[in-house]
Amino acid sequence: MDLSPVWLTLKLATLTTLILLLIGLPVAWWLSKKRSLFKIIIEAIITMPLVLPPSVLGFYLLLAFSPQRGFGKWLNDVFNVQFVFSFQGLVLASVIYSxxxxVSPVKSAFQQLPLSLSQASYTLGKTQWQTFRHVLLPNIKPSLLTATVLTFAHTLGEFGVVLMIGGNIPGVTRVASIAVYDSVEQMDYASANNYSLILFAITFVMVIGVFIYNKYQVKSPLE
Amino acid sequence: MIAVDIEKKLKAYSGLQILQIKKEFEPGSVTRITGPSGAGKTTFIKMIAGLITPDKGSIIANEIWFDSRQKINLTPQQRNTGFVFQDYALFPNMTVKQHLEYATNDAQWIARLLNIGKLDTFTNHKPGHLSGGQQQRLAILRALAIKPKLLLMDEPFSALDIKMKAKLITDLQVFFKEIGATVLIVSHNPQELDGISSDELVMGEI
Incomplete structure (x- = not known):
């Protein structure tokens, strides 16, 4: 069995999760503070991939990053970067999709912390960053872990959006979920079974691990 | 001298109400703030700490902390007041000692604080493993750790038994004098601060 789709999937999920930790944490923190119309719009845009058919998202990304015109052409001409049918395209799509x-679980966790925690830290002379780093972040650990695992697991399971922007190039964009589909198309049920089993096992172990860590406090993924 | 002359619209059950306070606090004095629930006592001390912004007026300590006309509004970090929150606002991730170390690097000062708060044997306990009274004492010690010139306390003795309260108040007075702190204490219990408060601010129902 060709294991490269599995490795590619794990690489994609790891990179996506790391990038989302870097971007998602500050965004979630920012969203958790005072509400404004602007924030509501941003949050709605971030939440869209939850309800939008992945193929629609993939289609728009394909249009936006097409090297033949507009922004995609500019990226290609100036930086020689191509997001369509490339691994970096998969990463970009996964970051948006996941x-x-x-953001949602981390934002909720920040909102559930009493306001007085940050206020107490400020009166001790601590900056917003110090407060975030030493007071807020350590106190949302379980939610952060849940969010990290969910992001990773969700990226493992991507299909539509990945297929649209990445296609099915072996070793480059052919991730495990696409390999399953491809194997079935070719009537190679044994390979499809193997890929499926690996994906199932990894995701199951991760989800059960989180539930055990959170001491059986089974929470909705978006809580 | 701390001179406060502020106004703030508050949302109350019966609609918008205006909280208006004009008062001067002598340096080193201990003032008891009383008044019925909903009178705006907590809001008032939070405005002094810079955690809530008044609509207009001024707060002048050694410098201008807030002036609506000059558009001056120092941050809580710049005002550096000690604040004891009614809900204690302890950090669940930190031990007793870490709370104080987060506030100050002065190990000797930390040791003294732990001693008067009778928490020396609980230094490695997190708030979740402390009793209500211990948590409240830790909140007081943390506020004192930064040696504030102005200490704002919101119902700081409510969870302490009478004996512990009396001892702690006596000990705290020594500390207040030593660091030269002006102290404002919100209290429901009129007798609680007899003998230590030199002034009183009674806030009416708004």
């Missing part, structure tokens, strides 16, 4: 899985 963002609500990182």
């Amino acid at each position: 963002m609500p899985f990182m």
Whole structure:
């Protein structure tokens, strides 16, 4: 069995999760503070991939980053970067697609912390960053872990959006979920079974791990 | 001298109400703030700490902290007041000692604080493993750790038994004098601060 789709999937999920930790944490923090119309719009955009058919998102990304015109052409001409049918394209699509899985649980966790925690830290002379780093972040650890695992697991399971922007190039964009589909198309049920089993096992172990860590406090993924 | 002359619209059950306070606090004095629930006592001390912004007026300590006309509004960090929150606002991730170390690097000062708060044997406990009274004492110690010139306390003794309260108040007075702190204490219990408060601010129902 060709294991490269599995490795590619794990690489994609790891990179996506790391990028989303970097972007998602500050975004979630920012969204958790005072509400404004602007924030509501941003949050709605971040949440869209949850309800939008992945093929629609993939289609728009394909249009936006097409190297033949507009922004995609500019990226290609100036930086020689191509997002369509490339691994970096998969990363970009996954980051957008999995963002609500990182942002929503972390945002809720920040909102559930009493306001007085940050206020106490400020009166001790601590900056917003110090407060974030030493007070807020350590106190949302379980939610952060849940969000990280969900993001990773969700990226493992991507199909539509990945197929649209990445296609099915072996070793480059052919991730495990696409390999399953491809194997079935070719009537190679044994390979499809193997890929499926690996994906199932990894995701199951991760989800059960989170539930055990959170001491059986089974929470909705978007809580 | 701390001179406060502020106004703030508050949302109350019966609609918008205006909280208006004009008062001067002598340096080193201990003032008891009383008044019925909903009178705006907590809001008032939070405005002094810079955690809530008044609509207009001024707060002048050694410098201008807030002036609506000059558009001056120092941050809580710049005002550096000690604040004891009614809900204690302890950090669940930190031990007793870490709370104080987060506030100050002065190990000797930390040791003294732990001693008067009777928390020396609980230094490695997190708030979740402390009793209500211990948590409240830790909140007081943390506020004192930064040696504030102005200490604002919101119902700081409510969870302490009478004996512990009396001892702690006596000990705290020594500390207040030593660091030269002006102290404002919100209290429901009129007798609680007899003998230590030199002034009183009674806030009416708004």
